[in-house]
Amino acid sequence: MGNIDELEALLRPPAMEMPPYPPKVITLASGERMVVRQIDRDEVPILLKAIAPLLWVERDFYDIVAARLFGELLAYKRYRVKDEYCLVGLIDGVLAGIVNGRLVDEEVGMSYHTITIRRGLRVGSHMFAAKMEYHMEILGQKEVLIVAESPIGFRRWMIEYPLEKKFEVPHELGGVPSWTLTRETYFKAKPRLVSGRRPVPPELLEKARTITLPAEETVKAQVLGEKGEGT
Amino acid sequence: MREVAIIGAGMTKFGRSEIGLIELMSEASIRALDDASLGDLRVDAVYVPNMGAARLNRQTAIASALVDRLNLFPAMAEAVENGPASGASAVKNGFQAIASGMADLVLVTGGERMRAVNNLEATDFVASLSHPQAEYIYGVTLPALAGMFTRLYMERYGVTARHLALVAVKNHANALDNPYAHIQQRITLEGILTAPEAVVNNPYIADPLRLYDCCPVSDGAASLVLASREIAEKLGRPVVRIAGIGQATDTHAVHERPDPTELTAVRLAAQKAFGMAGITPQDIDVAELHDAFTILEIAESEEAGFFRKGEGHVAVEEGVTSRTGTLPINPSGGLKAKGHPVGATGVAQLVELTWQLRGEAGERQVEGAKSAFACNFGGFGNNVVATVLRRED
Numbered sequence: 001m002g003n004i005d006e007l008e009a010l011l012r013p014p015a016m017e018m019p020p021y022p023p024k025v026i027t028l029a030s031g032e033r034m035v036v037r038q039i040d041r042d043e044v045p046i047l048l049k050a051i052a053p054l055l056w057v058e059r060d061f062y063d064i065v066a067a068r069l070f071g072e073l074l075a076y077k078r079y080r081v082k083d084e085y086c087l088v089g090l091i092d093g094v095l096a097g098i099v100n101g102r103l104v105d106e107e108v109g110m111s112y113h114t115i116t117i118r119r120g121l122r123v124g125s126h127m128f129a130a131k132m133e134y135h136m137e138i139l140g141q142k143e144v145l146i147v148a149e150s151p152i153g154f155r156r157w158m159i160e161y162p163l164e165k166k167f168e169v170p171h172e173l174g175g176v177p178s179w180t181l182t183r184e185t186y187f188k189a190k191p192r193l194v195s196g197r198r199p200v201p202p203e204l205l206e207k208a209r210t211i212t213l214p215a216e217e218t219v220k221a222q223v224l225g226e227k228g229e230g231t
Numbered sequence: 232m233r234e235v236a237i238i239g240a241g242m243t244k245f246g247r248s249e250i251g252l253i254e255l256m257s258e259a260s261i262r263a264l265d266d267a268s269l270g271d272l273r274v275d276a277v278y279v280p281n282m283g284a285a286r287l288n289r290q291t292a293i294a295s296a297l298v299d300r301l302n303l304f305p306a307m308a309e310a311v312e313n314g315p316a317s318g319a320s321a322v323k324n325g326f327q328a329i330a331s332g333m334a335d336l337v338l339v340t341g342g343e344r345m346r347a348v349n350n351l352e353a354t355d356f357v358a359s360l361s362h363p364q365a366e367y368i369y370g371v372t373l374p375a376l377a378g379m380f381t382r383l384y385m386e387r388y389g390v391t392a393r394h395l396a397l398v399a400v401k402n403h404a405n406a407l408d409n410p411y412a413h414i415q416q417r418i419t420l421e422g423i424l425t426a427p428e429a430v431v432n433n434p435y436i437a438d439p440l441r442l443y444d445c446c447p448v449s450d451g452a453a454s455l456v457l458a459s460r461e462i463a464e465k466l467g468r469p470v471v472r473i474a475g476i477g478q479a480t481d482t483h484a485v486h487e488r489p490d491p492t493e494l495t496a497v498r499l500a501a502q503k504a505f506g507m508a509g510i511t512p513q514d515i516d517v518a519e520l521h522d523a524f525t526i527l528e529i530a531e532s533e534e535a536g537f538f539r540k541g542e543g544h545v546a547v548e549e550g551v552t553s554r555t556g557t558l559p560i561n562p563s564g565g566l567k568a569k570g571h572p573v574g575a576t577g578v579a580q581l582v583e584l585t586w587q588l589r590g591e592a593g594e595r596q597v598e599g600a601k602s603a604f605a606c607n608f609g610g611f612g613n614n615v616v617a618t619v620l621r622r623e624d
Contacts (some may be wrong), residue, residue: 027426029433029443031419120416122432130433151349195428 013082016103021087021134024196026206027102028121034089034096035200036130043132043211044077046131047088050095050117050213061150064116068149068173069113072100084112089127090208091118097127101135101144109135109144110172111181114153117214125156129194136186146180147171157181161189163203232330235465237471237620239267239456240579240585245413245570247346250283252288256342256434256452257300259575263338263454263582264301268466274456275334277308278324280317280341281574283356284310287347297340305500307334314360315523316609318453318577319616323476325457335459341579342452343572357457357573360610362484372456374445375553375582376485376611377438377524384526385439388541391441396424397547398525399443399567405554406564408594411579413449413570444525449570453579471588474510476601485611497534497606500617504604505536508619510545512536514617516600517587518558519580521608522565528552531606532560554595562587562595577607581618588622 023037039047053071054066075081076159089096096118101111111131116124135141146163148154157163158179167177200208214222248255256279279294294308307328311321315621318341325337338524345353358372366376377426382388400420406412421444423433433441463470479499485491505511512535520535522528529543537558538546546552552560563583564570566576584603586592603620 026421027420027428027432029422029429030416084321118415126428126431155350183594192430195431197427 012079026196099122099127099131107142111146234460238468239263240582242453245451252344258421259452259454267456278321314609319607337457340454341575343478343574365484381526394544402565402567406568414568446566446571451572474621475504475508496615500615502533504617509527517597518604580605
């Protein structure tokens with residue numbers, strides 16, 4: 001057993017201390033409140049359940065984002081990725097969006113993925129902003145390396161912030177040339193793109209303690225644009 | 232002139248389509264033809280309003296393609312391109328064909344597949360209707376024109392961001408009861424206007440217009456079967472008569488108008504339509520207005536004669552235009568939430584009003600509606616078609 005633990009220790013990447021992401025609440029266009037909070041490793045399995053049906057959804061590149069995210073979250077749970085974190089957005093406890101990323105070192109972050117389950121309310125935009133907020137304001141990093149795997153992502157990140165090219169650095173996601181969010185760009189974009197309030201009222205936080213998955217059919221309908229899509 | 236009735240109506244769900252333009256239009260056509268229950272009667276003419284098939288879908292001669300797809304030979308067939316007013320223009324052509332005696336049965340099917348291209352190209356495509364030397368060349372898009380129009384309207388008439396948001400909230404709520412609507416998402420004033428997060432939820436597109444002030448880019452098709460009144464009565468269909476149609480034009484470049492806040496073509500088209508129908512705006516029970524931008528619903532409601540100039544926003548605030556108000560406007564959700572596949576829009580407005588007049592609009596039914604009005608707004612008000620429909624038992 002001791003040998004196995006030793007081996008396991010060798011298989012795991014070294015970890016840095018990471019201050020937790022303080023939860024916040026965002027009022028959406030619908031008037032609903034979305035709580036954004038960090039998950040721990042024990043909560044990964046339920047997220048994998050949410051992601052699995054999307055592995056075969058080609059629309060808007062959900063398949064590749066879901067497949068990569070599935071692997072990244074599994075790697076997080078099994079300690080096979082260095083300094084990863086994951087934030088979720090929950091409306092009345094129901095999963096609305098997921099973002100994740102990791103630290104390259106103390107100064108540089110690596111953005112992984114943003115996946116929206118509840119579409120049409122800029123949930124993805126809010127979640128990505130929360131991720132950048134974590135890197136810049138909580139972890140105090142100097143830059144975050146980012147790529148987009150769908151045209152929607154490109155519009156939301158590269159154009160809306162706007163990000164700067166850092167093409168000399170290949171991103172972990174497929175070796176695609178990276179774009180970067182600097183502190184200067186982040187704080188300039190913050191008034192129009194980063195929102196939310198703290199502390200989260202206790203009753204909302206309590207509802208967000210357990211992750212509930214929407215019905216698979218509901219997820220597919222939303223993701224395929226049958227409801228609330230297009231804005 | 233013979234009287235003309237709508238005897239069949241159908242449409243596809245607006246949104247993003249995975250099927251081609253002709254398939255989309257076929258689906259809407261079949262629904263309208265099924266609704267009309269023509270039996271052995273044959274369609275004499277087919278009008279196909281569309282704005283962008285050649286550019287967006289690399290397809291031309293789409294009227295011939297639709298006739299072939301539907302096996303409607305040897306019907307006369309032609310496409311009608313009149314910008315965003317193509318739909319009602321085509322209905323007008325169909326009306327003329329029947330009224331003149333040239334045809335007895337006409338199919339009008341409008342469709343657009345705009346999401347075949349990315350948003351930037353779709354915006355550029357719509358902008359191509361602006362004046363090439365005076366507007367387009369300077370990067371003016373439709374949201375930009377609407378933004379400047381809104382700013383002037385705000386300064387002159389006291390319209391505020393709250394009034395615009397109220398239109399959006401109302402039309403999104405209406406669309407929740409419309410299974411054909413592109414956007415079925417409830418929004419609230421808090422979420423899009425008053426909450427601190429509203430700046431993110433509802434970003435500026437063309438100041439002072441924000442995201443929820445603008446219609447989405449949609450795919451979709453809508454179809455009507457028109458017939459002479461005699462045929463309509465013989466078929467035993469509920470008679471929704473096209474009681475009046477008016478069309479008017481204005482300067483291509485908006486800045487050449489003496490007062491850019493005056494939508495003269497809307498006023499003139501509406502006056503003609505009401506004059507032909509022999510009724511007044513006060514006789515209308517329900518209206519579908521071309522709210523590609525929220526300000527347009529307000530401005531058109533004034534120019535059409537429902538409210539005095541500068542008072543449309545007050546009517547919105549007082550709930551007059553809500554579904555339970557005295558003049559419900561855009562019970563379908565309007566372009567704002569139902570969607571705006573440009574070539575289909577003018578037809579879809581009349582499909583909705585036909586259902587309303589027949590009492591078939593389900594949860595969004597305006598009780599007891601007998602007279603209806605539609606405004607299909609082309610360019611930035613440079614070519615407008617107004618239509619009055621009446622239910623006659």
